[in-house]
Amino acid sequence: MAEKAGFDPQVFKKAVEEKTNARLKMWLEICAHCGLCADTCHFYLAADGDPKLIPAVKGKKVLEAFKKKDKIDEKWMEDFYWTVYGECTMCRRCTMFCPFGIDIATITSTGRGLCVSQGKVPKNLVKTIESYYEHGNQMEITEEDWVDTLQWMEEELQEELPGATIPIDKKGANVLYTVNAREPKFYPMDISQAAMVFYLAGEDWTMSTKGWDDTNLAMFAGDLKAAGYVSQLVRDAAEELEVKRVAITE
Amino acid sequence: MSLYELLRGPLLWLAFGVFVGGMVVRVVLFVQLSQKKDKPIYRFFSWKWLWLSILHWIIPLNETAKKNPIVTFVGFVFHFCLIVTPLFLLAHAVLWYESWEISWWSLPETVADYMTLITIGCGLFFAVRRVVLPHVRIVTNAADYILLAVTLAPFITGYLAYHQYFDYQTVIILHMFFGELMLVVIPFTKLSHFLMFFFSRAVTGMEFGRRSAPSW
Numbered sequence: 282m283a284e285k286a287g288f289d290p291q292v293f294k295k296a297v298e299e300k301t302n303a304r305l306k307m308w309l310e311i312c313a314h315c316g317l318c319a320d321t322c323h324f325y326l327a328a329d330g331d332p333k334l335i336p337a338v339k340g341k342k343v344l345e346a347f348k349k350k351d352k353i354d355e356k357w358m359e360d361f362y363w364t365v366y367g368e369c370t371m372c373r374r375c376t377m378f379c380p381f382g383i384d385i386a387t388i389t390s391t392g393r394g395l396c397v398s399q400g401k402v403p404k405n406l407v408k409t410i411e412s413y414y415e416h417g418n419q420m421e422i423t424e425e426d427w428v429d430t431l432q433w434m435e436e437e438l439q440e441e442l443p444g445a446t447i448p449i450d451k452k453g454a455n456v457l458y459t460v461n462a463r464e465p466k467f468y469p470m471d472i473s474q475a476a477m478v479f480y481l482a483g484e485d486w487t488m489s490t491k492g493w494d495d496t497n498l499a500m501f502a503g504d505l506k507a508a509g510y511v512s513q514l515v516r517d518a519a520e521e522l523e524v525k526r527v528a529i530t531e
Numbered sequence: 532m533s534l535y536e537l538l539r540g541p542l543l544w545l546a547f548g549v550f551v552g553g554m555v556v557r558v559v560l561f562v563q564l565s566q567k568k569d570k571p572i573y574r575f576f577s578w579k580w581l582w583l584s585i586l587h588w589i590i591p592l593n594e595t596a597k598k599n600p601i602v603t604f605v606g607f608v609f610h611f612c613l614i615v616t617p618l619f620l621l622a623h624a625v626l627w628y629e630s631w632e633i634s635w636w637s638l639p640e641t642v643a644d645y646m647t648l649i650t651i652g653c654g655l656f657f658a659v660r661r662v663v664l665p666h667v668r669i670v671t672n673a674a675d676y677i678l679l680a681v682t683l684a685p686f687i688t689g690y691l692a693y694h695q696y697f698d699y700q701t702v703i704i705l706h707m708f709f710g711e712l713m714l715v716v717i718p719f720t721k722l723s724h725f726l727m728f729f730f731s732r733a734v735t736g737m738e739f740g741r742r743s744a745p746s747w
Contacts, residue, residue, distance in 0.1 A: 303565035304572070304734055311724040311731060314675050316660075316667035317595055317602065325666070332669040341670060373739075378595045380588055380606075381728055382735030382746050 288355040288399055296398035297350045300391050308383045309344040312337060318375040318385070324368050336375035336385040339364055343392045362401045365392035371501075393503025406502040413511050418494035420462035430465040431488060434473040438480075445480040447472070450522060451487035457524040458486055459495035459515055464530065475530070486528075492518030495529040535700070538707040546711035553718025554726055561730060572734050575741040584736020585729055587747035594747065602660075609653035612646040613682070617710075619643070622693070640693075647690045654683040678720055684709035 318336040319325055325334040332338070342364050346353065371386035379385075396402060402410075409419040416422060422430075428449065435447040448454065458479070464471045479486045492514035499507035519527050532540075565572055587593050596603040616638070617623060624637040638646070658679055661671045688706035691697060717723055724731075732746075739746035 301564075302568035303561045303563075304569050304731075306564070307561060307727055307731055311721050311727045312670075313721055313724060314661075314667070314670040314672070315602070316664060316670060317599055319666040320598075330666065332666040335666050335669070337670045376735060376739075377746055378593075378598065380595060381724060381731045382584065382588075383731065384735055384738065 288353075288358055290351070290353065292398050293353055293358075293395065294350050296395050297347055300394055301347065304384070305347075305388065305391060308381070308388065309340065309347065311381055312340060312383055313381070315380070318379055321375045321378040323370075323372075323374075334368055336369070339369055339392075340383065340385050340388050343388045343395075346392065346395055358396075358399060358401065361392065362396050365389050365396060365503075366403055390500075390503050394505060395503075397502065397504045402502050402504065406498055409498040410502060410504060410507045413494075413499060413507060413514075417491055417514050418462040419496055419498050420466045420494075422462060422465055424490055427465060427493065428490060430469050431472065434469050434476070437470075438473040438476050442477060442480060445476060447476045448487040450490055453523050454487035455485040455525050456487070457519050457522055457527045458488055458530075459493050459527060460530040461496050462494040463496075471530070487522060487524065489518040489522060491521075492516070495527075534704055535707075538704060538711065542711055543707070546714045550714040550717055554723065557718055557723055557727065558730075561727075569734070572737065575737050577737050577740055580736045580740025581733040583740070584732045584746050587745070588728075588732055592747065605653050605656050608649060609657070612650040612653070613686075616643055616646045616650060617685070617689075620689075644690070644693065647686050647693075650686045651683055651690070654679055654686075674720065678716070678722060681709065681713050681716060682722070685713055 314337060316335065316337065319332070320330075322334060322336050325331065325336075328334050342361055345357075346361065369385065369389040371389050373384065373386045376382055376384045376386065393402075412419050412421045416424075418427075431447050431449060435445075438445050438447065456479075458475060460472060460475075494511075495515060497508055497511045499505075499511050502508075515527060591603050591607060619636060619638045620643050621637040621640055624635060627633045627635075637643075658676070661667050661675060685706060688702055688709055692699065692702045692706050696702070713722075717725065735746050
């Protein structure tokens with residue numbers, strides 16, 4: 282379900298111009314239409330070889346957006362929306378099999394960016410983006426809840442490994458450990474298990490009260506502005522804590 | 532000036548000019564635009580991944596070769612004959628010698644004759660594939676057939692000319708016309724992949740490579 286309806290041709294044209302780059306132009310021009318990408322795509326295979334689902338067809342739709350940028354209407358946009366969000370997971374498998382190495386994932390991502398310009402983003406992704414802006418993570422976890430969870434996990438950890446800790450905001454540590462926001466929300470034990478590994482390895486590590494969510498669903502949504510904001514949160518945390526490196530959860 | 536002289540002289544110059552000039556412009560535009568809008572290419576530039584990516588596809592050392600051995604084989608033979616036959620054809624070498632006194636090695640005529648037939652055969656294989664396979668048919672448009680025809684036309688007319696089937700004068704004029712037509716359309720169509728292949732493979736090779744993942 283799209284977040285907003287309506288179509289603004291001016292904004293669409295501007296988005297197309299903004300998103301035109303050298304690689305995209307080259308790829309859309311040189312695709313030889315050989316069809317070798319077909320059976321590398323899980324959507325195509327899962328639909329018993331429905332030719333409409335081969336990667337090259339999806340790339341062609343993005344090409345259409347660039348070629349006919351003046352003639353796009355709402356109906357076309359609706360179909361396009363389902364293609365770029367619903368028929369490609371941007372896994373890049375087809376790229377590995379393309380003789381030219383045409384990157385359909387990047388092309389899809391560009392297509393999603395065009396949808397973003399029209400406010401056409403899947404509802405749940407919009408919710409996560411709002412959460413990133415409001416709480417700095419995708420699961421609407423407040424800083425208080427986050428710190429509480431870490432302290433609770435530290436207690437659990439110490440029952441098994443006395444002396445082990447989960448350091449928070451330790452300046453100058455070697456490693457800043459970031460997690461997927463699903464962990465504190467649904468699987469907090471994952472955090473204490475990671476802490477166990479760090480403790481037994483004798484690693485100098487820390488967690489942060491800010492910029493601790495290493496997921497970036499904004500990027501998945503094609504909203505590059507929001508994606509940049511999310512990445513910057515982690516970078517800012519790393520710089521503030523003066524850590525040497527950032528580790529991300531499995 | 533006869534039609535023959537026109538095609539042999541000024542139009543040939545024009546065709547070469549459009550072909551070379553067009554491709555130079557393509558590359559310059561690519562580099563210019565990419566410096567502005569494709570910063571990751573330069574930020575993660577790596578000669579190692581660039582060459583590995585190109586080499587694994589110039590020599591069929593990739594997943595597609597294993598997954599689609601027949602298409603890979605036919606594609607390879609097609610491209611090899613397509614490039615080598617006209618460059619090293621005795622009749623072409625004679626023309627170079629007559630005009631510029633440049634001489635180079637040329638293929639035995641029978642070999643070149645077979646290579647011409649092989650090129651045409653491979654081209655027909657691709658045409659049939661476009662018609663028969665639903666997942667290829669769906670991405671095929673008129674331009675794909677036209678470009679295939681434009682690519683094969685110089686080989687078909689060249690074969691006819693060599694064996695002097697039909698009226699030689701007409702056939703050789705058609706041969707030169709189609710050869711020049713093919714050169715002219717290259718910069719403006721997907722045929723530009725003969726050069727852009729290297730750029731595309733390079734950028735994707737580096738994009739995968741910066742994550743230590745091979746793109747082949």
